[in-house]
Amino acid sequence: MSKVIVSKDKCKQCGYCVKHCPKQAISFSADFNSSGFKYAVVDDSKCIACGMCYTTCPDGVFEITE
Amino acid sequence: MSKVIVSKDKCKQCGYCVKHCPKQAISFSADFNSSGFKYAVVDDSKCIACGMCYTTCPDGVFEITE
Amino acid sequence: MAKGKKVPEKILRQVPFCPGCGHGIIVRLMMECIEELGYNDNVLIGKPVGCASLLDNALAVDTFTGAHGRNGASMTTIKRLKPDMLVVSYQGDGDAYNIGFSETMNAAYRNEKFTVITINNGNFGMTGGQMAWTSMPGQVTATSVNGRNVELSGMPIRVPEMIASSFDTAYVARGSLFTPAEIKKTKSYIKKAMQAQIDGVGHSLVEVLSPCPTNWGLTPLASMERIVNELVPYFPLGEIKNKGGK
Amino acid sequence: MAKGKKVPEKILRQVPFCPGCGHGIIVRLMMECIEELGYNDNVLIGKPVGCASLLDNALAVDTFTGAHGRNGASMTTIKRLKPDMLVVSYQGDGDAYNIGFSETMNAAYRNEKFTVITINNGNFGMTGGQMAWTSMPGQVTATSVNGRNVELSGMPIRVPEMIASSFDTAYVARGSLFTPAEIKKTKSYIKKAMQAQIDGVGHSLVEVLSPCPTNWGLTPLASMERIVNELVPYFPLGEIKNKGGK
Amino acid sequence: MGDMVKGNIAMGEAAIRAGMHIYCGYPITPSSEVMEYLSWRAQEAGRQFIQAANEGEAMYMVYGAASIGSRVLTASSGLGISLKQEGVTYMAAADYPAVMINVCRYGDGLGSLESGQTDYKRETRGGGNGDYRNIVLSPSTVQEAVDLVYLAFDLSEKYRNIVVILTEGALGQMMEDCDYPPMKEVPYYDWAFDGKYTHGPYPSQMAVDLHAKGIKNNEKRAAITENEQRWEAVGVEDAEYVLFAYGIPGRVVLGIVDELRKKGEKVGIIRPISLWPFPQKAFDSINKNVKGFISVETADSGQMLEDVALYAKKKGFGNVPCYFISSPPGVPKSKFVLENFEAIKAGKVKEVF
Amino acid sequence: MGDMVKGNIAMGEAAIRAGMHIYCGYPITPSSEVMEYLSWRAQEAGRQFIQAANEGEAMYMVYGAASIGSRVLTASSGLGISLKQEGVTYMAAADYPAVMINVCRYGDGLGSLESGQTDYKRETRGGGNGDYRNIVLSPSTVQEAVDLVYLAFDLSEKYRNIVVILTEGALGQMMEDCDYPPMKEVPYYDWAFDGKYTHGPYPSQMAVDLHAKGIKNNEKRAAITENEQRWEAVGVEDAEYVLFAYGIPGRVVLGIVDELRKKGEKVGIIRPISLWPFPQKAFDSINKNVKGFISVETADSGQMLEDVALYAKKKGFGNVPCYFISSPPGVPKSKFVLENFEAIKAGKVKEVF
Amino acid sequence: MKEIVFAGFGGQGVLTAGLVLSQVALFSGKKATWMPSYGPAMRGGTANCTVKYSDSRIYSPGQEEPDVIMALNIPSFNKFISMVKPGGIMLIDSDIVTCDTNVRSDVKVVKIPGTTIANELNNPKALNIIMLGAMVKLMGDFSEKEAIDGMNDMFGKKGKNKYEAANTAAFKKGYAAV
Amino acid sequence: MKEIVFAGFGGQGVLTAGLVLSQVALFSGKKATWMPSYGPAMRGGTANCTVKYSDSRIYSPGQEEPDVIMALNIPSFNKFISMVKPGGIMLIDSDIVTCDTNVRSDVKVVKIPGTTIANELNNPKALNIIMLGAMVKLMGDFSEKEAIDGMNDMFGKKGKNKYEAANTAAFKKGYAAV
């Protein structure tokens, strides 16, 4: 099964993935990453590994494994 | 009556006026002008002062007087 | 539709752009296309002067540092001397259309067989958001604080259309990034543009409407909205010219 | 139809061009239009670098000596600072379309309200007949001794069409000189172009297909024939854009 | 008392006060605020502003504007000024006035954004073809920047010569208080094109006797050299070592000299304000037994140093060794300069000339 | 025995022989024959040629070509070279080699078409921003032009530095016999981009420690200065006056010195062949009691003169006066130079430095 | 002559805080300089400026040996702690700079809970002014009134009078906090 | 060292005549230089070149004091007559240079009816070669054969062998005319 790996420290909180995840599986963290941003968090139970988050993210936060 | 005045020393022998004179009133001289060109000569008897020669001449050789 | 997706390995480190900047997406698309076309080891990218300058050391492929605007010229000789190499000129709109207008147009005019990707973010991002020739009428920038006055500075320029209609090049398209679908289309344009080069058909150019949240003074999401609402009507998306393969 | 015709008094001496050179006719047309529009005492001509350099001291009007190709820029500030002055940029094709492409296009892009006359003689006359961007496919020039190879150097450029289709300017036309009728048409284009400036409508440009017998290696009459047979089919004559008066 | 104001903005305002009619430019760090400020301020003051497609185009716009006798300004930095060089030499050939600000960034090519003085050679020798010389003025405070820009327009017109304000990123970006000079409204110069052929033909270079023109140019240069040398000097009368530094390093070295002299060290400084003409008259008051001249510059290699050595020779100090202190990009650290000075005094450094 | 050949064409052929891969340029009198010749000759020899839209574009083409390690040539004159200055300084920043021929025409701006030496300052000091120096070589015969162009490509690669051939209209246009060196086929340099990222990142200036780079640059310049000084000297060991002249004036002055020495006059000449590095070593053999140095140049004002004075000072001749003879556009007339020399000897002319 | 560095993230207002201090100095009849760091590393990175003031001519406007440094984040603290003049002061927002600050025995580290105070004031943007208040007190070169008047004069001239009350309150809180 | 100027209208072949002479000199083992006038006045105006040859190094390639001048039109005669070295030669086509040539007593004016000869040869373009033949004879530095061989060698290398007979005939006529 595919899975999404999130490199949280790369996230800059732009919100593109949150907006475009077809399953609303992504939300922002409560805390900050090392760069001072609230980062994207994926709800694995909702995620269908469609890769939309990978596609929209400008900062290479996501990896979809096979 | 209009008349054509020819500044013969300005002529560079390009032949435009000769070609475009509707009355074939222009021919080249036998001798050379001061710049070494055979220059345009107007046959007044044929000329109708239409000004085509003025229009085509790159070197300002012609003046049509009123 | 489970298929692995991973940032191309030739991107060595995180791209250093502002949050939500389109450069990050476009650089990834470019690197994906290079990888997928099998040119990871026979490629040269022309880097401009602009926010893309920040790519220094970020890409593990040969990356030429161009003079501001002039990569249309520099890529010309590189491609002519190395015809088998995939040569890609990545340029900002200020770079390609303002200072480099002559070089950009002349390369297209000569139908030089390399690929240009221009990032149309409607301003000079790098230097603090001054007016670019792509800035919209009324747009507030650092050099048009009361909004761009097109009476004095002209209407925004559409270089892809000019190239497509004036020169005999291979491929011209304009894409954007505001939905995953648009991003995928844009990627397909970039890939076709590179393919046209590989096939020796001719010059190719893809312009991408790209957000600059920092200088637009908008959030990333609002920036994408602005693209949809304000830019796309003036800068239509899609393929403008496609001469097809050999 | 007896009407006096005399070379405009502002032409002080014989123009110093080669026999049959089109420059001589076009300069006269320009000066006639200026005179007829009543601007003899409120005019500035931008002189280029090219054979028109030979006009030094020949015209009794203010004549600015431009940098090669760059009068699109210099005329811009002159006209902006002196909006009531008739400002005319007289330029060779090499000057306006090669080295000065960016300045020429940018002035049109900004719709600067001056008039450009470009002399398309298909080469760099002044420097001995090298290839210009207007040289025809196969044309032999000093830098294309085996004939212009458009595979490497592109198809001849049609700047008037580019300007007309890309920018919101007032007037664009192309004329020639091969018959008295064509010369008169060309004059009417030049006059309308100046009128568009005077009326403040916008930027205007007239290109003139002009013989360069010396570098074409043809007689003056044969040069005119070449224009009719070889150039006009590629560079169509007529008004390309006319926004009309105010 | 003026308020704190950025060097770049102060220069923009000074140009308005000096009666500038039009600004033409293209943005580049660290000069962009000059044009950003003028992009609205010019209009407000009834003047004009135009953003060009690039620095070259901007300079040809300057060329046009100058030809009709307007006061015209352009500003840029290092490589932007490189693109203007053909325009600059055309201006020189035509004896047209204009003011050009170079807010210098350090380095060759793209360079850095950091402050530097690596363009001295180019500005004082001319990067365009030919024999011309620009008048080059270099301020070391915001107030001086304002005063020099204001003066520059007048000098430019007086001699019909480009005046370059060669300043540095640090001065363009820093703030300091300054007082502005009064607002001037200046008519277009009357020697210029007016559309009426008032002044007859203006032939291009090709139609001119260039040797005769060259002789005139030399006379003009001699007059400028005689009249327009500007500098600040401290302690040179009894100095064993005289330091030369302009711009930001100039003020830093003034501080060092102040400090050293308080300690009783016989050291002096000449801070050139005019870089061309180089203030050779400043040598007249230098101690005849001076042991060395030291040029302190934010540059890899001694650029002003060549002028120091040349005029040392000319002014009878032909055997006084000339040293160089190369300060890294940015504002020179006093400590760094001091250490290098000590090393020179201790004989640990070889002179360059 | 070679046939009579034009300087410009000879230089074009020399570039082909030296293994030039590509020529990029834009025509301008009096250099155009270089490119006209190469427009067909390059193809014939299996090399490439491209006519750019202007000189700036040509230089950015050079920049690209150099980046992949090809041998690249451009040629132009005065103001065409002005347009290349940004490209030149980019090349310097990247340590890229190329050969650039300046067939100098006299004057500022558009200048004349006549032969001149008014670009010395710019070529030796750099017209682009920054601290770089081009290697500058100047021939005085067609044969020497061929030899120097041939050498230039090697020097350019050895030091990864632009080499400028600074010659004059007169040499470009004249004919003389010459022998060509052998034809070389040179592979692309292997330090360059090959598409495979073989050499890792090539960061822009902005990502580089410019001070560290500056130190390296200084070392490179020191090496060039040590190794690459070239000159021809006659009669300097016992000379009361040493004349300095390069290029066409160089050969004219050689003739004058030859003549004067035959008459028993103690006069010498140094004809610099490398203008940068200036042949300072040539001073080592000069008579210590020399009374004066005289720079003869086809220029309004003394350009090389500054180097003569600088290195005079450096080499222990700090108190020897340096004079200038300004020859009008064209080939200097021996008589003119002689008269001026006599005036200097007679004390009727003031030294400049 | 005093030399002060203001350092923090872009957006925290450190450049403005420095500017206010320099303007206060001018207002009090002193000479002042303000020098920002600028450069390619600016975007999204740390920002800092150096302010100097003096009764007489200020020679170098650059960073030499700061008497006082205000650091509003950890990277700034780490970068600048070594530069403080021996005997000088490092002023930090203890809410943000939570790392070990006990690095130099010859530097006095003054901690203000700036963020907390700002939140109390319901004005998170005022952090820079709060810290500035504290700094002015620490420096002892200007009276509270002098400083507030100088500050308000500056914002007033920029057409930002409407923030006068809020700025004054913030400044006072900071001034009172040390 | 000899210095010769060839002057006339553009199109009369004076530059080529000069080139042939310089090439003949090379062919005979001498050093030679050829320097054209060029410049803005070229178009349609007069053209001239200066040729020097010598057994040793030629210093200046420029016009100094010509030993011989060939003038093929009146403007050239007028321009150059004052420059001829005292005792030197002015060689003219007497068909064209019909003005008073009796200007300098210290210069020998040699008149050749070049145009007439060319017409006789039915080869009007050969005027320059005819005049060159005369000049070579006058100079006395090269034998007729040496000169003709050098000339034909040069044209041959340029792929113009087909004119060899005509050129040779023209040269000989000129050579014989003085």
Ligand SMILES: Cc1ncc(C[n+]2csc(CCOP(=O)(O)OP(=O)(O)O)c2C)c(N)n1
């Ligand atoms: C010759 C020159 N002029 C100006 C600059 C300053 N400069 C650097 S990037 C840039 C504009 C960048 O805008 P764009 O190309 O649109 O790129 P973006 O940052 O928006 O992606 C400018 C004006 C420069 N580096 N060189």
Ligand SMILES: Cc1ncc(C[n+]2csc(CCOP(=O)(O)OP(=O)(O)O)c2C)c(N)n1
């Ligand atoms: C910067 C610069 N580059 C090159 C030249 C040389 N040059 C002078 S005129 C000219 C071309 C002229 O051609 P065009 O503009 O077509 O005018 P024409 O002579 O054909 O009328 C060139 C290349 C120059 N003067 N300046």
Ligand code: SF4
């Ligand atoms: S892979 Fe698809 S479903 Fe999963 S988080 Fe990303 S966008 Fe949402």
Ligand code: SF4
């Ligand atoms: S798209 Fe990327 S950077 Fe933006 S919020 Fe999502 S993970 Fe973060």
Ligand code: SF4
């Ligand atoms: S005026 Fe008309 S008819 Fe008379 S000569 Fe001229 S063209 Fe012929």
Ligand code: SF4
């Ligand atoms: S058109 Fe003019 S130049 Fe041509 S032949 Fe007639 S008169 Fe002479």
Ligand code: SF4
């Ligand atoms: S300034 Fe704009 S273009 Fe540049 S990195 Fe930031 S968002 Fe992107």
Ligand code: SF4
């Ligand atoms: S060279 Fe051509 S364009 Fe120039 S004057 Fe002669 S004919 Fe006219």
Ligand SMILES: [Mg+2]
């Ligand atoms: Mg942009």
Ligand SMILES: [Mg+2]
């Ligand atoms: Mg042309």
